[in-house]
Amino acid sequence: MAIISLIFTTGAGFLLIISSLLKIISLHESAKSVHKITFLPEKIAILLGYIFPFFELVLAVFLVLRVNDFFVNITAIIIISIFIIINSNAILKHSYAECFCFGKLMKSRMGMGGLIQSIFLFLSILPNIIYNNAHVLSLFSFNGFNFEYIALITVTTLWTLTLILIRISVDKLNALRT
Amino acid sequence: MILINICKILLGIVFLKSSFIKTKKPYQFYKALEDYNFFKKSNLLLVLSTFLIVLEQLLCIFLILPSNPIIFLSLGISLQLFYIFLLFLNLGRDFKNNCECFSLNAPAVVTGKNISINIFLLISIFIIYGCLIRY
Numbered sequence: 001m002a003i004i005s006l007i008f009t010t011g012a013g014f015l016l017i018i019s020s021l022l023k024i025i026s027l028h029e030s031a032k033s034v035h036k037i038t039f040l041p042e043k044i045a046i047l048l049g050y051i052f053p054f055f056e057l058v059l060a061v062f063l064v065l066r067v068n069d070f071f072v073n074i075t076a077i078i079i080i081s082i083f084i085i086i087n088s089n090a091i092l093k094h095s096y097a098e099c100f101c102f103g104k105l106m107k108s109r110m111g112m113g114g115l116i117q118s119i120f121l122f123l124s125i126l127p128n129i130i131y132n133n134a135h136v137l138s139l140f141s142f143n144g145f146n147f148e149y150i151a152l153i154t155v156t157t158l159w160t161l162t163l164i165l166i167r168i169s170v171d172k173l174n175a176l177r178t
Numbered sequence: 179m180i181l182i183n184i185c186k187i188l189l190g191i192v193f194l195k196s197s198f199i200k201t202k203k204p205y206q207f208y209k210a211l212e213d214y215n216f217f218k219k220s221n222l223l224l225v226l227s228t229f230l231i232v233l234e235q236l237l238c239i240f241l242i243l244p245s246n247p248i249i250f251l252s253l254g255i256s257l258q259l260f261y262i263f264l265l266f267l268n269l270g271r272d273f274k275n276n277c278e279c280f281s282l283n284a285p286a287v288v289t290g291k292n293i294s295i296n297i298f299l300l301i302s303i304f305i306i307y308g309c310l311i312r313y
Contacts, residue, residue: 073308085290129304130251130308
């Protein structure tokens with residue numbers, strides 16, 4: 001259980017790191033897009049848009065390092081459930097606005113892709129809350145650079161790539177349909 | 179630990195209020211569920227609506243009184259997932275037979291806000307369970 005939890009949590013953490021770094025690179029655009037995708041007033045939304053990528057980066061680093069595991073996981077679950085709610089709302093209102101979730105590098109829209117990705121992220125982190133894991137492992141808990149460690153890093157990276165690919169492919173399918 | 183218990187009881191009170199209204203108006207709840215077009219057979223729906231009310235009352239009892247956390251977790255997940263699924267199926271629809279008295283789980287007009295509240299309640303159950311098994 002400790003290894004499975006490590007793979008899924010670190011995979012989700014890597015995805016959040018990539019997402020937040022790409023947002024920071026195109027901070028101005030991503031801050032502006034927050035107003036379009038949330039129900040918040042313009043000034044608060046833009047301020048949140050500037051702060052959120054940095055907060056996401058800190059959270060993602062804590063997820064990868066497994067620092068203060070339970071509280072970090074609770075914060076991550078709350079943020080991911082907000083993603084789920086915002087994406088569901090976009091699907092309901094048929095407003096598939098550009099969200100700059102991965103900055104300018106990977107163009108992404110609100111909608112089904114975001115919803116599926118957020119649900120997978122949610123399911124990756126949920127076991128950490130439900131199970132009281134006595135041995136919280138991180139990628140830095142291993143001493144030797146052996147086969148197990150390489151396999152672990154490969155699987156974790158694959159999970160991150162899968163989460164990104166799901167988003168891209170569903171977004172492209174939706175764009176083709178419309 | 180005290181804070182967790184207070185949150186648990188508060189959550190229990192939210193469900194208690196909702197189940198109390200359903201207990202007072204079981205027929206209206208049955209009619210509201212009938213409009214949601216989930217079950218076609220009326221006999222089955224009658225049993226289901228009664229069962230849902232009883233489950234919600236049990237959930238309140240397990241949340242308010244000290245009990246095994248796994249019971250309220252499983253009850254809460256099953257109930258909330260069912261309601262979220264039901265609301266998603268009927269999103270944006272307007273119901274005429276609805277008495278507008280079950281704003282939490284069976285509202286007259288299903289909006290994103292109703293689903294968000296139900297998702298929030300589900301997350302709260304997860305977090306309270308997680309806190310209880312650790313502290």
